[in-house]
Amino acid sequence: WVGSLEEGHNLSHAGNTNASARTQLITRHTWHAQQVAYILNRLEAIPEGSGTMLDNTVVWWCNELSVGNAHLQNDMPFVLAGGCGGFFNTGRYVRLPTGTPHNNLLVSLLNAFGIPDQSFGSEQFCTGPVTQLHA
Numbered sequence: 001w002v003g004s005l006e007e008g009h010n011l012s013h014a015g016n017t018n019a020s021a022r023t024q025l026i027t028r029h030t031w032h033a034q035q036v037a038y039i040l041n042r043l044e045a046i047p048e049g050s051g052t053m054l055d056n057t058v059v060w061w062c063n064e065l066s067v068g069n070a071h072l073q074n075d076m077p078f079v080l081a082g083g084c085g086g087f088f089n090t091g092r093y094v095r096l097p098t099g100t101p102h103n104n105l106l107v108s109l110l111n112a113f114g115i116p117d118q119s120f121g122s123e124q125f126c127t128g129p130v131t132q133l134h135a
Contacts, residue, residue: 002027002028002031003024003027004024004027004028006021006024008025008028009068011024011025011028012025012065012068012069013068013069014069015069016069036059036061036079036081039059040054040059040081040082043057043059043082051083054081054082054083055082055083055085055086056082056083056084056085057082057084058080058081058082058083058084058087058088058109058112059079059080059081059082060078060079060080060105060109061078061079061081062076062077062078062079063076063077073102074098075098076102078102078105080105080133083135084112084113085112086135087111087112087134087135088108088112088133088134088135089133089134089135094130094132094133096130096132100127100130101125101126101127103119103120103121103122103125103126104120104126104127104128104129104130105130105133106120106121106126107119107120107126107128107129107130108129108130108133108134111129111134
């Protein structure tokens with residue numbers, strides 16, 4: 001439906017010099033972004049308490065790798081949308097220091113749901129919650 005018939009994993013391994021693969025990946029990622037925007041708009045349109053359903057929800061959107069063909073996990077973009085009932089400070093871009101484990105984000109999500117853990121997964125890959133996200 002988006003004009004891309006090749007297998008996604010193979011496309012991600014084709015690399016940036018393969019124009020066809022890159023175009024197909026961008027098309028697919030654009031479609032996914034539109035779907036995320038759709039659900040976020042729908043959540044924002046539903047009144048709930050003194051705000052909206054989006055204010056009381058958190059949606060985490062990400063890719064498992066920052067660069068597919070190299071299996072990199074550096075400088076990975078993550079999108080958190082919604083305040084999770086006021087837990088998260090929203091409407092900003094936060095750049096974490098290089099080397100910050102993404103498991104720290106998972107700890108923050110646990111904390112947002114009332115689970116007081118300070119680590120997620122192997123402790124060598126987690127240094128605690130991302131306090132910059134908290135309201």
